[in-house]
Every structure is written in structure tokens, then in C-alpha cells.
Amino acid sequence: MKLYPIETGNFKLDGGAMFGVVPKTIWNKTNPADENNLIDIAGRCLLIEEGNRLILIDTGMGNKQSDKFFGYYSLWGNFSMDKSLAKYGFHRDDITDVFMTHLHFDHCGGSVQWNKDKTGYEPAFKNAKFWSNENHWEWATKPNAREKASFLSENILPMQESGQLHFISKPGSDFEVSKELDFGIFYADGHTEKQMIPHIQFQDKTIVFCADLLPTAGHLPLPYVMGYDTRPLLTMPEKAKFLNAAADNNYYLFLEHDAHNEIITVEHTEKGVRLKERFSCSDIF
Template sequence: MKLYPIETGNFKLDGGAMFGVVPKTIWNRTNPADSNNLIDIAARCLLIEDGHRLILIDTGMGNKQSEKFFGYYSLWGSHSLDQSLAKYGFHRNDITDVFMTHLHFDHCGGSVQWNKDKTGYEPAFKNARFWSNESHWEWATKPNPREKASFLSENILPMQESGQLHFIQKPTGDFLEKSELGFGVLFADGHTEKQMIPHIQYQDKTIVFCADLLPTAGHIPVPYVMGYDTRPLLTMPEKTKFLAAAAAKGYYLFLEHDAHNQIITVQETEKGVRLKDVFSSNEILTSC
């Protein structure tokens, strides 16, 4: 097995929205804001090469939305999905599976693209199976008013219309020991219904793709919950349980949205679970 970080592009979000009720004087220490109160955000995905399978976890925003739409998110940097794949010798047509942690636009927008004459949409990975889960798909395709702006039909429905959509099996509890893609999946409901958090056994390590359960290293303290979460009071016990396991078992936490910290570990302290070490992807994701 080989793992590759796939940088699909950077953007900015309002720091207050990213930290909910936590005062700026506190979160600004770890996630400094610019003059518009915006903080740096990454869309860092993960590619798994395992035998004949090439599995991409999340796909970033994509590039099909309007200039006005992208203007809300202050795109910055030079990363792109195609360039990042090419860095490791791959093309999007090589991808066999696209695993979507959830269907918010910044996680699945790159899964769908315009067709050639821009009259409609088509899957951006023509040879891949797209993986969601039935409960989240139902939630995303019939969105509540709070999340409607994040669940864009053009990002979602073409995967089903193409016949390429598949659902991960339902877990008996909140953890699926081994999914159809070969890795464990934690199901979490605080951010959105049935977000899926992959746990990948890699060499002697457990690599956890944190998605929006832990957006950045600055979100480690349990009350530091995004204003975007639909059930913040549920996020807190989910984070508590997850971070306790991460500290006890020495998980390596792959951060999708932290523009400056790629992989971290955590430890128990007198104040609760806190940051232990920070690593670059190159330090941890060495091929075997």
C-alpha cells in the first residue's frame, strides 16, 4: 500500500464560523485571521494505492462553479487536483474508487465536471465507483435549510445518474471495522448526518482522515466546534470519544482543512487531549 496527499486547492473561511462560540482572541492564536476575519483553509485529499485499486478520499471544490461563487471563498495558492495526481504519476482516469466523507461542496465538488459543450454535468472520474452511504445520501438530496447552500445538486446527482454511485454498508454501531474499500470507517453525526471518517492501517500506523470531525489542529479542544455543524452538542461527545482513542492508540491524524499542519498526533494532558506532534506528509506517508 502507498498513500499520497492530494492538494486540490486552498481557500479561506470566516474564522468565527469555523470556531463557533469560541472568542477570536483565543482561536486567532492557532488560526490567525486576515483583515477580513478569514482564516487559511486547505482541501487536502488522500490517495490510496492498494493493489489494483486507486482510491481517492474526497475531491475538493472542483472548478465548475461560477466566478461569483468562488469569490466568496478567496481561493489562493497554485494547487490543483490534476497537478497533484500528476506529481505521483497518476491521471483522474486511473482512479478506481472515489470515497466521499460527506457531500458538502468543498468535499465532493471535484467529483463532477461540466460535459464538453457545457450543457450538463458528468462524473469527473469516468472509471471510478463513487461511495457514499444511504443515510447521508438521503440527507444531502433532500437538504434542510441550514445545509442547502452546501449540498449542491450539480455536485451530487450526476454520480447517481451515471450509474457509478455505490453505498457503503451500514455499521451495526458507529464504527464499521472494514468497509468495501478495505479500511475501517467511523460514522459521525454532529457535523452532518453520517459523515464517514476513514481509518487506514498503513505499515504499523493508523492513519485517520479527519474530514470535518477535526478540521484543523486548532479544533482539538472539545468545545471548539464549527458554526457549520448541524448538531454541535453531538459533535462534542463524538470528538471526546474520538480524541481519547487517538491519544490512547497513537493515531496519525490527517487534516483535510488545515493549510499549515498536514498530519498530527495528540496526547492526554491535565487539560484534556491536546496537540502532541506535527508531521509533514512526507515524514509519515512513505511508501512500503
């Protein structure tokens, strides 16, 4: 098995929204804001090469939205899906599976693209199966008023219309890739209904793709919950369960949204679970 970080493009988000009720004087120490109160955010996905399978976890924002839309997110840097795949000798047509932790636009927007003449949309990975789960799909396609702006139909419905959409059978089951690949899923409901957090056994390590359960290393303290979470009081015990397991088992936490920390480990301290070590992906993969 081989793992590759796929940088799809960086952006910025309001620091207050990213840290909820935590005062700026505290979160600004770990995630410094610019003059507009915006903090750096990554769109870091993960590619798994296992035998004849190429499994991509999340796909970033994509590039099909309007300039006005992207203007809200202050894009920065030179990363893109195609350039990141090409760096490792791959093309999007090589992808066999796209595993979506959840269907918010910054996690699945790159799954769908304009068709050739821009009259409609089509899957951006024409040979891939797209994986979600039934509970979350129902939640995303019939969105509540709070999340409606994050669940964009053009990012979601073309996967189903193409016949390429598949569901993980039920919460608690594992994503079956091959006998060689141990791919476990932790389901979390605090951020959104049935977000899926993959655990991958890689050599002697457990790599966990943290998605929005732990957006950045600055979110390690339990009360540091995003304002975007639909059930913040549920996020806290989910984080506690997850981080205690991460510290007990020395998980390597792959951070999708931390522009400055790629992988971290954590440990138990008197203040709770806190940062232990930082790694670049090249250190681990």
C-alpha cells in the same frame, strides 16, 4: 500500499464561523485571521494505492462553479487535482474508487465536472465507483434549510445518474477494498448526518482522515466546534470519543482543512487531549 496527499486547492473561510462560540482572541492564536476575519483553509485529499486499486478520499471544491461562487471563498495558491495527481504519475481516469466523507461542496465538488460542451454535468472520474452511505445520501438530496447551500445538486446527482454511485452497506461496516487493506469507518452525526471518518492501517500506523470532525489542529479542545455543525452538542461527545481513542492508540491524524499542519498526533494532558507532534505527509508516507 502507498499513500499520497492530493492538494486540490486552498481557500479561506470566516474564522468566527469555523470556531463557533469561541472568541477570536482565543482562536486567532492558532488560526490567525486576515483583515477580513478569514483564516487559511486547505483542500487536502488522500490517495491510496493498493494493488490495482486507486482510492481517492474526497475531491475538494472542483472548478465548475462560477467566478461569483468562488469569490466567496478567496481561493489562493496553485494547487489543483490534476497537478497533484500528475505529481505522482496518475491521471483522474486511473482512479478506481472515490470515497466521500460527506457531500458538502468543499468535499465532493471535484467529483463532478462540466461535460465537453458545457450543456450538463458528468462524473470527473469516469472509471471510478463513488462511495457514500444511504443515510447521508438521503440527508444530502433532501437538504434542510441550514445545509441547503452546502449540498449542491450539480455536485451530487450526476454520480447517481451515471450509475457509478455505491453505498457503504450500513453504519458499522467496513469499506471493502481488498483483504490487504484494513479500512475502518467511524460515523459521526454532529457536523452532518453520517459523516464517514476513514481509518487506514498503513505499515505500523493508523492513519485517520479527519474530514470535518477535526478541521484543523486548532479545533482540538472539545468546545471548539464549527458554526457549520448541525448538532454541535453531539459533535462534542463524538470528538471526545474519537480524540481519546486517537491519544490511546497514537493515531496519525490527517487534516483535510488545516493549511499549515498536514498530520498530527495527540496526547492526554490535564486540559484534555492536546497536540503532541506535527508531521508533514512526507515524514509518514
